[in-house]
Amino acid sequence: MTQQRRTGLKELQKLDGSINDARDRIGTFDPLFEEIEEPALMLESELGTSRTRLKEMKLESRRLETSSDERRERVKKLEERIGSVRNLREESAVTTELEMVKRALENDETEALTLIDQVRKGEERVTELEEAYKEASDIVEPKKEALLAEREEVRSELSRLEKERESFTAAMDPGELRIYEAIRGGGRRRAIAELTADGACANCFSVVPLQLQNVIRHGDRLIRCEACGVILAAAEPVEESTEGPADDEVITNEESEVDANEELSSEEVTDDIEEEASGVDGGDEEG
Numbered sequence: 001m002t003q004q005r006r007t008g009l010k011e012l013q014k015l016d017g018s019i020n021d022a023r024d025r026i027g028t029f030d031p032l033f034e035e036i037e038e039p040a041l042m043l044e045s046e047l048g049t050s051r052t053r054l055k056e057m058k059l060e061s062r063r064l065e066t067s068s069d070e071r072r073e074r075v076k077k078l079e080e081r082i083g084s085v086r087n088l089r090e091e092s093a094v095t096t097e098l099e100m101v102k103r104a105l106e107n108d109e110t111e112a113l114t115l116i117d118q119v120r121k122g123e124e125r126v127t128e129l130e131e132a133y134k135e136a137s138d139i140v141e142p143k144k145e146a147l148l149a150e151r152e153e154v155r156s157e158l159s160r161l162e163k164e165r166e167s168f169t170a171a172m173d174p175g176e177l178r179i180y181e182a183i184r185g186g187g188r189r190r191a192i193a194e195l196t197a198d199g200a201c202a203n204c205f206s207v208v209p210l211q212l213q214n215v216i217r218h219g220d221r222l223i224r225c226e227a228c229g230v231i232l233a234a235a236e237p238v239e240e241s242t243e244g245p246a247d248d249e250v251i252t253n254e255e256s257e258v259d260a261n262e263e264l265s266s267e268e269v270t271d272d273i274e275e276e277a278s279g280v281d282g283g284d285e286e287g
């Protein structure tokens with residue numbers, strides 16, 4: 001019975017499905033980490049920009065100070081010279097320069113005042129951002145730890161499944177296992193599929209030739225779907241203890257067998273079936 005329904009392969013496929021799910025779930029953690037860290041990272045970047053700007057403004061402020069000091073010094077010297085000019089022409093020249101330097105000094109001072117205001121605002125902004133960044137970082141850590149713990153849980157679940165798979169495959173028929181692995185080796189997740197009630201491959205829904213359906217139902221040879229290559233297995237028997245919808249399935253199965261019998265009576269299929277049937281009968285008995 002076990003051999004007939006290829007239960008081992010089906011179990012293995014279920015196990016591999018769980019392994020794949022666990023791996024997929026581990027992969028979904030990366031964007032979650034990014035999401036958690038994003039607000040703090042954005043604040044960090046904004047803080048960096050604000051600090052740089054503040055530094056530039058302070059440099060500019062210092063440059064203005066030096067320039068103002070030089071101009072004040074120049075004004076002092078020019079004012080001294082006014083007292084010792086020898087003629088009107090010289091006086092006019094000194095006065096003109098004095099006016100120019102004073103105007104430039106006024107501009108420097110106005111600019112310096114604006115800059116002082118900007119530096120003050122910049123400093124406030126940096127403090128604000130530092131606080132916000134600290135707050136965001138404090139939130140990140142516990143969230144990150146929770147996520148890490150969650151991911152660790154999935155990881156240990158994965159390694160448990162992988163160990164289970166190892167001992168499971170050790171007890172399997174090596175030939176079947178090799179075919180199974182070869183099919184999945186191409187990146188496919190499904191290596192074995194049941195026959196549908198209509199005698200089609202449950203993976204690609206191509207109809208399986210009737211004589212092959214019989215071989216599959218007897219289970220004595222491993223048959224692969226001609227269309228998609230998966231290993232085909234007979235469907236699990238429907239248990240009567242299951243609820244509501246299962247009853248429908250039982251009926252469907254019976255109907256399909258009736259269908260199959262009807263088809264058997266058609267000439268060209270009957271020939272094939274009889275040929276195959278004689279071969280199958282030989283290996284039909286179990287044990």
Ligand SMILES: [Zn+2]
Nearest residue numbers: 201204225228
């Ligand atoms: Zn198929």
